[in-house]
Amino acid sequence: MIPGFGAAVRAAGSLVVQPRMGFADPAAMRAGLLATRDARATTVGTITVDSYTRVGDLAAARRAGASGTPLNGYPIATADPRATADVLAAAAFPVQVRHGSALPEPVFAAMAGLGLAATEGGPVSYCLPYSRVPLSRSVPSWAACVRALSEAGTDAHLETFGGCMLGQLCPPGLLVALSVLEAVFFRAHGVRDVSLSLTQQTSPDQDLEALHALRALAARFLPDVTWHVVLYAYMGVYPRTGHGARALMADAAVLAVRGGASRLIVKTEAEAHRIPTIAENVAALELAAAVAATTTPDPGPPADTGLLAEATALVEAVLDLDDDVGHALVRAFAAGVLDVPFCLHADNAGRARSHLDTDGRLRWSSVGGMPIDRAGVARAPRLSSTGLLEALGRVQRHYDSMEEDRRVLGDRPRAAALGPA
Template sequence: MSVPFGAFVAREHAAGRLVVQPRMGFPAPDVMRDGLRRTRDAAATTVGTLTLDSYTRVGDLVTAARALADGAPLNGFPLVTHGPEVTREVLAGVLGPDFPVQVRHGSAAPRDIVATLVAAGLDATEGGPVSYCLPYSRTPLRTAVRHWADACARLAAASGTAHLETFGGCMLGQLCPPGLLVAISVLEAIFFAQHGLRSVSLSYAQQTDPAQDEEAVRALRLLAARYLPGVEWHVVVYAYMGVYPRTPAGAARLLTSAARLAVRSGAARLIVKTAAEAHRIPTVAENVDALELAARVAAGTPAGTGTEDTGIHAEATALVEAVLDLDDDLAGALPTAFARGLLDVPYCLHPDNAGRARSYLDAGGRLQWADTGGLPIGPPSRAARPHRTGSAGLLAALSHVERKFDTPPPGRAGA
């Protein structure tokens, strides 16, 4: 029997160890089992992942089944199509006291996924009513909220130790100012708690500036402590989710930066990415290499001593409070907040997103607001606002991290 996911991470964090995790999913059960086994046996403190395929994510189980039958490639593990019996066989002898496993998926309507993972003996997954709706689907937000309320209730009923991780700190993965990422992560975690979960994690995706990111994760931890009384929680950092460096050296430098961010900011867990991210789905060996690199970096990184307060905590607090003021129940408050533009994700094309807020990268590489639309945080100063970003400027911002880390540091030409 596995230690509960949240309890395992809490135990390792208390011992001073960063838990590292891959985003690994393969369609063939034997390959998936080997990936979990090698993740468990890596020279690192790890948890396992079953990342699901895109057909399962959108509920197209007919196509997932056809792909399996025809031997067509899938980009993850088709959990629902394989069913609980096959999944239990994948986990047998791998899932255990020191190796919990989480299901990662991306679905706005996760009922079948949750039912199957529970039947397979698992009780840890991730997502959220906003973060798995706006970027990944055209599902109406109110519908996604109902789906996720049901998913939370099913998880809570299945296990008193069920764990749910909010994806809210990773909205679109890039070009979203940190205050909004922190606020959505906190709001989704509160939503989970309101619907019965007593063990949650709050995510934050590495962005473009280390100091800004460290300030954001510290703000996230402060708000979690304030708004989640009586709930077991921890923070998970994601290695950068935008355009990834194309060179192995650049990818290693970016993952090193992510591991340092996780330790310095007090996060308990890190989702790694590999040197192959810019080109294809990583192999098991590439995932293990990334896990071990992150663990080595984390072991040699001292805890941070704080960063300059540039207002991220105050901004995130204002956003959270504005939504909570709408309705005590976030199932009603979240859709209303988006309808009124109190929450508004830059460059997100979902019909329920107002689309008035805009962001930009300043000259120092920090994410800033160009236009706050209806967000309850006030407009950026006129002096700070750039001219409206065109397509060329947006593409340059999206590739900023790739260029930065693929460029050898001074004295390291050819690295």
């Protein structure tokens, strides 16, 4: 019997690595899952859906399938369920569906028909940055889907995406809070096995502190839930060189192990250029696993710069707004208690601003109406479009400028904070 997704991660005993893989053709999807399963690493599988399915345009997904038009993922809601079932039976290991839907009913319905019980996202994190759907629609849609998933069986597993929202330039205290709040939302609707996400950002020291803060808040706010932490390799502008991409991926694996994450979502050398091949995904999985095997977890949390206190204040302020966490999330954004910098969604207040400091850390330059200590808000020049582009490209420039011979796995350097741009 194939174990549940969360159970498989917990039983692994080492860092579990996972690709973000989706192919429209069932034969290609099957080959990708088999290659993931057979990689020299501890892995779980992924079926990432296509963009039409993500936005609920199933008619367009059907037309593309009928005409042979290429899709950028697997059309799980319109594909022949027998073909999909054959793909899953051949792979015969835990698989998670990744989708990006603010209104995810078609995806959850397809999963139920296939007996799939693991997916990810959230009522906030798959609404604000990805869609024009109001939060007042996304929240009840997600609530109904989560309840249905939890009622379908004990293997239900949901992963928050809140720790990755616009993560390139969002101070991690807010990401930690959003990840915890979405996990609390899942718990409120019956799911008892969750994972909490966080993305690798611009400062290894700050990232490490954020991982420890996320684990501390999960232990506090999810006392009766089984949970683990999942780290995403950097989700911003990726290095264009092979050695730069490998270096960034290796540092993500180091960060995951040091910070106590159980699972790592990898990226590939092709990330800056195109959709990666199966072979490139496998290479990234095996690189991350090899680096993780040589890395030791940190014995305790790093120096406290106030990140945990900031995230705690945000979570508590939202939960104080309403006994129903879904209603509380809607009210929090309406009141500016939660405010994602650089997010243009109509339900986001848009008063918060952040910047990259000279030490590579993400810091607030304005917190709007969020309950964050203004004493810690740093003065910064108004961010121009040029400055924004420079900040977004900082990680890419840093890693591409490294010498290639420093990136050899056997001579892997320690992760280092990014210096001035």
